[in-house]
Amino acid sequence: MSQPSPISGFPEWLPAERIVEQQVLDALREVFELHGFASIQTRAVEPLDQLLRKGETSKEVYTLRRLQAEPDEPDDESSALGLHFDLTVPFARYVLENSGKLKFPFRRYQIQPVWRGERPQEGRYREFVQADIDIIDKDSLSFHHEVEIAQVMADVFARLPLPPVRLLVNSRKLIEGYYRGLGIADVDDAMRVVDKLDKIGAAGVEKTLVEDVGLSSEQARGCLALAEIAGDDASVRDRITALGVTHPLLDEGVDELVRVLEGTAGLRSDRFTVGADLAIARGLDYYTGTVYETRMEGFEHLGSICSGGRYDALASDGRTTYPGVGISLGVTRALAPLFSRGLLTASRSTPTAVLVALPADEQRAACTEVAAALRGRGIAVEVSPTAAKYGKQIRYAERRGIPFVWFPQGTEGHQVRDIRSGDQVDADPAAWVPPAEDLRPTITGPAAASD
């Protein structure tokens, strides 16, 4: 094989980058579990007809086929399987399939790769890792879970080595109530046009609302006035009220939006802020209550790195409907641009904290015992692969960022050297421990420094 090239859209990490990704995934898991979310994993494949229920994603699906499948193989389901493009469709199917064995409300997290056959670009990949949390109940789901999802993500972002992030919140009820209050009949069509505000501008939106959706100029300007409102606290209520539109669903949506803002007021920091942004329309088609998006400072061009919302029917089997609320963090989407800019890396490319030097090949068994003693106290250790000169063994450690080299010196006792400072001290394999900050690789870089 000659030297292979990467495949566009299928990113892979070098060992130091993978250490960062692992620590990020560890932090996600820890926070999710502290909040009582249970892990599940679903198979990579779903029946194609399930994947194609959302029509617009159909072009992005990878289908599977056994290379040697017979064209008419009757019992081969693989001809109708595709790779999942998100973790929501598989989760909804999992809930229905196991509904008798799960306890509701069911809180789950799921961290897995997903696949989309899109044209790759920064922030958009053909294979990427998502981390999802959802709370799903039978028949009805209390609103307070919509506040809770934002609270969990506040805990998450406080722990991740990312640039500051801002969680943006909107409410489908608020928008729909306001539009109905304006007398707009086709709320969905109007929302889809307002969603293009970034692309076609206010004048373009107003023109399209009037000419294509059939709104009056006053209605169109009313839609634009609402989309301009953003804010961090209950003052958004006053600005909405000042627009003079009334509708019961609008009141309900405003109340809920304010509860999300107030429920996260104590969790904000210079790393994590929360704000209402009534221009967010993406996903309002699917969602029925609160909607979340997330912007990463300095990386606004990525769009939202963490999105979700409330569905009144995340799943349904005809008899029972399962409402849910959840959010999905694009792990690869957030990390890849930081890796490619060198903003995030690990203090070493290996878990190893100590290299046990090998004085001579005959002493490998003794060195392996030293290593085992250190491992017994949770210290990651390698024994030197060769009994080369000590200078060469030290360079082996240096090249990997391994901070300590252990010298087993027979009757004279053991010594350990911090190869960064050159300090070398007597040490007991049964007792020595490295400083806590050297035990495992640490994350370094400007993004981590904002900690």
Add this chain to the structure above:
Amino acid sequence: MSQPSPISGFPEWLPAERIVEQQVLDALREVFELHGFASIQTRAVEPLDQLLRKGETSKEVYTLRRLQAEPDEPDDESSALGLHFDLTVPFARYVLENSGKLKFPFRRYQIQPVWRGERPQEGRYREFVQADIDIIDKDSLSFHHEVEIAQVMADVFARLPLPPVRLLVNSRKLIEGYYRGLGIADVDDAMRVVDKLDKIGAAGVEKTLVEDVGLSSEQARGCLALAEIAGDDASVRDRITALGVTHPLLDEGVDELVRVLEGTAGLRSDRFTVGADLAIARGLDYYTGTVYETRMEGFEHLGSICSGGRYDALASDGRTTYPGVGISLGVTRALAPLFSRGLLTASRSTPTAVLVALPADEQRAACTEVAAALRGRGIAVEVSPTAAKYGKQIRYAERRGIPFVWFPQGTEGHQVRDIRSGDQVDADPAAWVPPAEDLRPTITGPAAASD
């Protein structure tokens, strides 16, 4: 959607089973990292021509296609992509692709799903998780790493909640040297026949060796005599010597086999044993030194749950050859039969250790503060979803196996109840901790009890 059915060969776990799998994967990761193996993950796909280099696996490969791909799409590589069927082919490619950025010898572990379009049965799946470790070097790789791989797996199996396992070791050099000493010209053909010993018996092997491979009866009986040898220590050397065959490669192979047995002598227990088994032939075609297989007690019908060996050319780019040694544990293969027999489960189906009861809806914010205080000390907590009667809230915890319910009782102070014993005591949200054994779900079942 009506209630969906599982897809044969694509196993999924319920939350309690997933907790077991997570703890198994955590143990694997911890042991691998203590031994200095760095994590990598590779993309799910490889170019089809790479996947088909081992001819015999070609029928098992799933190929990928974008659903909406144009037949003549020039820049769409997806038409020539397949899902990886193991982690060795992707690792070899990763090493070549990143050879300039990796430090050799390179020690990596990799835990990921793989896919094979085989007919599903117990122990054989279409999607399953493997955990691989390999040590790879440039140009040459020291033999002692072949001992090390067995030592690492001894540490692994000491930690896993499996029935007792036995690591079986053989040596390609030993077999080849012995066969050459017998004057056999076509060693590979003879080995392939001996590999069928289980299926066609000694008489069938002898007949085939004579009639199809062209061996003399004496040579054929010599092959069978070697295959009968098994043993836990250096005494296998005497039994091999007693067969009266001599060859330099045989001596080298016997020496190496004995070094693996002796290097793991101190690591054996009632959970993990090691033995030479000279009937193991599987993989001798690919491997060039030590070969490993693993049997799980009571589950011998699964075959080997953990296999590997030494390659002299794990990868090669034409200029540099990369010899390697590694082993692959079939995580799904080992766990699925234990799950299906109810031999292995978790003490609860959720990470939650404490349910904070909700006296009234107005107190949700106060209850959320109690939960945050407990989480700050690493305790997984949920707040009750509803302010139902306390009896109902306690049943919510009971149904999930959550051991503690916290009652925030305003001015009278807080209390926490162990709902298994009914014991209820005063508790301070800023100080209380559950017993260590209740902090996280524990693994239960006969397989774990053998611990």
